[in-house]
Structure formats: structure tokens, C-alpha cells
Amino acid sequence: MIIRLVSAALVAGLLAAVVATGLQLALTSPLIIAAERYETQASAAPVRPTPASLIVRVHGGHDHGTKDPSVAGGEVAPDWQPGPGLPRMAFTALATLVGGVGYAFLLGAVLLACNREPNPETGLRFAIGGFLAVALAPALGLAPELPGMEAAPLADRQFWWVMTATATAMGLYLIAIRRAPITIAGGIVLLVAPHLAGAPEASHAASNLPASYAAQFAARSLGIAFVFWAVIGLAYGWAWGLFGKTRPTHARPTHA
Numbered sequence: 001m002i003i004r005l006v007s008a009a010l011v012a013g014l015l016a017a018v019v020a021t022g023l024q025l026a027l028t029s030p031l032i033i034a035a036e037r038y039e040t041q042a043s044a045a046p047v048r049p050t051p052a053s054l055i056v057r058v059h060g061g062h063d064h065g066t067k068d069p070s071v072a073g074g075e076v077a078p079d080w081q082p083g084p085g086l087p088r089m090a091f092t093a094l095a096t097l098v099g100g101v102g103y104a105f106l107l108g109a110v111l112l113a114c115n116r117e118p119n120p121e122t123g124l125r126f127a128i129g130g131f132l133a134v135a136l137a138p139a140l141g142l143a144p145e146l147p148g149m150e151a152a153p154l155a156d157r158q159f160w161w162v163m164t165a166t167a168t169a170m171g172l173y174l175i176a177i178r179r180a181p182i183t184i185a186g187g188i189v190l191l192v193a194p195h196l197a198g199a200p201e202a203s204h205a206a207s208n209l210p211a212s213y214a215a216q217f218a219a220r221s222l223g224i225a226f227v228f229w230a231v232i233g234l235a236y237g238w239a240w241g242l243f244g245k246t247r248p249t250h251a252r253p254t255h256a
Helices: 002-044 086-113 120-139 154-178 181-197 211-244
Strands: none
Touching (some): 002 211, 086 211, 120 154
């Protein structure tokens, strides 16, 4: 059973990663590159002198080579990033593959825990639930962000994302699987609770990034996420049946 689960997850994750990576390179990577160009131009713009002895410029929550007197030479090395071109494509594909396999394994575990026989139809239904919990619900409070966009502290965003994804997944389970009136009510409460609590807010500083870029990136990211999860669900159900086929056994010879 475990071997079958892992094998199906590897196949589903690989197929989903191939599809999602192609969509990312075609739809979202050009927007990321354009946003980085705006961010670089903003970083290179001259800044008027201020009485403060230290000026720190942070764009989108990342420090881009700012001055720090506690470091020799006063330079802080920027965060490491893969180089443009092939290195970035390779790391994008690798990250998508790791995420795809992990989500496929989680999907298979949930199917078995809910006593559902994996097949393409059931896999797709549960995958849509995964999309709602992991992608759509958190995006209602924290939309996908381009470089250069103002964002709340990373730890706060990660905590709210985990809380929202967990609460949404539990709410969907209570509503769609248990289906009792009391569980449906509890599920609705779990669905709306993170949004009533509110996502962490970013500072409202001005950004040089055109608003249309941010809107296109958020919409395209959610569209790619839906396709990603749909492929995981369909491919997992197909791969589960494929690896479940048993080889014909040969009849043992009888002796007179």
C-alpha cells in the first residue's frame, strides 16, 4: 500500500510539475521579470540626504544590499537568488516538482483516511478541495505578490497562511464529508474565522509597480494553481489504478 501510494504520488507530482512549470514560464515569469526591473530602477533612484546616519531601503520585505555599520565595509550581502535564464527555470521546475509530489502524497493520504477509493473522478474532487484550502482561501487575504510590492512580515504571513489553510481544509471536511447539520455549521465557522480575524496588513507605501501587473499576476497565479491541483487529482487517480493492476499468476503444475 505504501509503495503504491508513493509511486502514484511521484507520477502525479511529476505530471503536475511539468504542466505548471510550463504555464509559469509562459504566464507569470514575464511579470516577475518586469517587476524586478521596476524594483531595480527604484533601488537605483537617488535619495535625498536625511539626518539619520543610516538609510535602509527595503522593497517587498527583502533587503537589497543596504548599509550596515556592524559589517566590515558596511555592506550587507543581498539574498541569494538563482541567475536569470536557465538557472531560474531549473529552480522553478525543481520547486514545483517538490511541491507537486508533496501535495500528491498528502492528497493520497487524505483519500485513504476518508476511506475513498482513489480514481480520477474522486481525485479531482479532493484536489479541488486542496486548491480551495491551499491557494484560493489564503489568497483572499494574502494575494500572490510580485517583487517590489509592500508585504507584511514573513513570519506573520506564514502563520496566517497555515492557519487559513488548516481551518479551510477542516471546514471543507466537516461540510462535504461528515454532512451533519452540526458539522456543517462548524465547517462554515472554520471557513470564515481566519478572514474575520484578518490577514496581516502591509504598510501602504507607494510602489512604482503598475497596478495592472499585480492584478494579472494574482489572477494568473490562481489559474495556474487550479490547473496544478486538477492535474494532481486526475493523475493520482489514474496512477493509483495503474500501479494497482496485478500481474496474471501462473497456475502451479499438478503432479499425477
